[in-house]
Amino acid sequence: MFVLILSVVVLLLIGGCVCVFWAARGDAPRWARGVAKATLLGSELVRSADGSSRSGRGGDD
16 A cells, blocks of 8 residues: 555655756747646745755754
8 A cells, every 4th residue: 555655655755846847948838838837836945944954953063
């Protein structure tokens, strides 16, 4: 069951990356641009969460 859920998540991530590439080319339909925007927003959220957790670990040196 875990493998099935992980496979679905990986397929969604790959699909999001394809939509980002497609939208960057400029000939994507509206739904693909929406998926690309959601993918980029999700990546920014993950990046900001990762950056804030890294800043808390750096002071122990």
